[in-house]
Amino acid sequence: MYDFKYHRPGTVRQAANLLVKNEDAKVIAGGHTLIPVMKQRLASPPHLVDLSHIEGLNTIEMKGRALVIGATARHAEVASSAIVGEAIPALANLASQIGDPAVRHKGTLGGSLANNDPTADYPAAVLALGATIVTNKRRLKAEEYFQGLFTTALEADEIITKVMFPLPKKAAYIKFRNQASRYALVGVFVARRPSDVRVAITGAGSEGVFRVTAFEEALKKRFAAKALDGIEVPADGLNSDIHGSAEYRAHLIGVLTRRALDAANAKE
Amino acid sequence: MAKISLIVNGNPVTANVDPRTLLVQFLRENLRLTGTHVGCDTSQCGACVVHLDGKAVKSCTTLAVMADGHEVKTIEGLAADGAPLHPMQEAFREHHGLQCGFCTPGMIMTAIDIVYRKGNELDDHTIREELEGNLCRCTGYQNIVTSISAGAKAMAKSDLA
Numbered sequence: 001m002y003d004f005k006y007h008r009p010g011t012v013r014q015a016a017n018l019l020v021k022n023e024d025a026k027v028i029a030g031g032h033t034l035i036p037v038m039k040q041r042l043a044s045p046p047h048l049v050d051l052s053h054i055e056g057l058n059t060i061e062m063k064g065r066a067l068v069i070g071a072t073a074r075h076a077e078v079a080s081s082a083i084v085g086e087a088i089p090a091l092a093n094l095a096s097q098i099g100d101p102a103v104r105h106k107g108t109l110g111g112s113l114a115n116n117d118p119t120a121d122y123p124a125a126v127l128a129l130g131a132t133i134v135t136n137k138r139r140l141k142a143e144e145y146f147q148g149l150f151t152t153a154l155e156a157d158e159i160i161t162k163v164m165f166p167l168p169k170k171a172a173y174i175k176f177r178n179q180a181s182r183y184a185l186v187g188v189f190v191a192r193r194p195s196d197v198r199v200a201i202t203g204a205g206s207e208g209v210f211r212v213t214a215f216e217e218a219l220k221k222r223f224a225a226k227a228l229d230g231i232e233v234p235a236d237g238l239n240s241d242i243h244g245s246a247e248y249r250a251h252l253i254g255v256l257t258r259r260a261l262d263a264a265n266a267k268e
Numbered sequence: 269m270a271k272i273s274l275i276v277n278g279n280p281v282t283a284n285v286d287p288r289t290l291l292v293q294f295l296r297e298n299l300r301l302t303g304t305h306v307g308c309d310t311s312q313c314g315a316c317v318v319h320l321d322g323k324a325v326k327s328c329t330t331l332a333v334m335a336d337g338h339e340v341k342t343i344e345g346l347a348a349d350g351a352p353l354h355p356m357q358e359a360f361r362e363h364h365g366l367q368c369g370f371c372t373p374g375m376i377m378t379a380i381d382i383v384y385r386k387g388n389e390l391d392d393h394t395i396r397e398e399l400e401g402n403l404c405r406c407t408g409y410q411n412i413v414t415s416i417s418a419g420a421k422a423m424a425k426s427d428l429a
Contacts, residue, residue, distance in 0.1 A: 102317055
């Protein structure tokens with residue numbers, strides 16, 4: 001790992017100022033993506049700004065009809081939170097499947113979203129639930145936030161502070177894990193929202209998380225696996241690697257979406 | 269350099285460290301607590317698991333500066349030299365939960381964390397799921413699972429736990 005200067009701000013404002021003052025500074029919270037890539041020397045930020053000592057940034061609470069989760073809430077905290085379990089059990093279930101127990105004790109919601117790894121779990125939930133990403137500067141809709149592989153709408157001095165999830169009527173997340181890395185080979189989050197249905201896929205798209213609109217249209221009429229009969233997911237634009245071809249991933253999307261629908265409907 | 273102060277195995281420690289020092293390096297090289305191992309160095313194998321504020325974390329993926337002001341417990345902190353072993357250590361000894369022993373410190377620290385979170389009565393399925401982040405390349409896990417099941421029960425009756 002290359003040398004860097006370590007900063008520990010006490011507030012989001014101080015953190016943002018450090019990002020403005022120090023070009024190429026990086027934010028760190030749990031560090032479970034950033035530290036590995038720094039060890040591999042794929043990243044060498046001259047400054048690290050540690051958010052983990054900012055108070056109140058990991059709060060989990062209900063505000064009106066939305067579940068609000070602070071950016072530095074750890075995966076283990078989301079997975080075991082009674083508030084999340086009551087409001088959106090599918091989200092608690094998703095968090096309980098990230099990495100392994102030790103990773104979940106450190107990794108954070110904000111870190112996962114800021115990194116936007118194409119095989120990460122949280123982006124699927126954020127896009128399917130139509131969540132709003134709140135930063136120190138503005139509010140971003142999920143659709144405008146995710147912009148491709150490891151790319152987001154975040155500016156250099158912008159910090160995620162919390163994420164607001166509107167409550168769905170039904171939801172479920174099903175993940176098919178890579179046997180070695182445990183990342184999603186394909187992960188499907190389905191959400192029946194008051195006004196529409198969303199199906200978001202992680203792990204499969206060559207441009208990161210995306211929605212399957214053909215499925216969504218059919219499911220809007222009838223929220224059940226049967227509604228997907230005859231609808232094929234094209235392999236165009238899907239990843240193909242040693243773990244699975246694009247065609248295999250396209251097939252998995254169909255299978256996992258049906259399983260997710262069954263799971264969502266089973267939670268009556 | 270950055271000044272850090274933390275509690276390691278109950279003892280206050282203060283040191284000046286290069287910010288890029290990993291917690292596992294700090295424990296092994298500065299404090300000579302070499303019971304915590306570096307296996308893969310990529311957050312996968314769990315040989316480096318220690319407790320940070322009572323929770324299992326991978327010390328190869330934690331900066332020493334991030335442990336500043338916190339409490340760390342390593343395998344050496346489970347039982348004093350010459351004193352009876354911690355019940356989870358004793359269970360690994362009793363049930364042959366190891367062959368080469370390289371993964372054992374991480375296995376035991378993870379096992380105790382499982383008990384903290386899931387209680388003293390653990391079924392084998394739960395133990396296997398929870399061991400997802402700890403790799404052993406020689407035992408085949410069977411005796412590790414048996415050890416953790418027995419150690420969890422023993423912890424209920426022990427003052428050390």
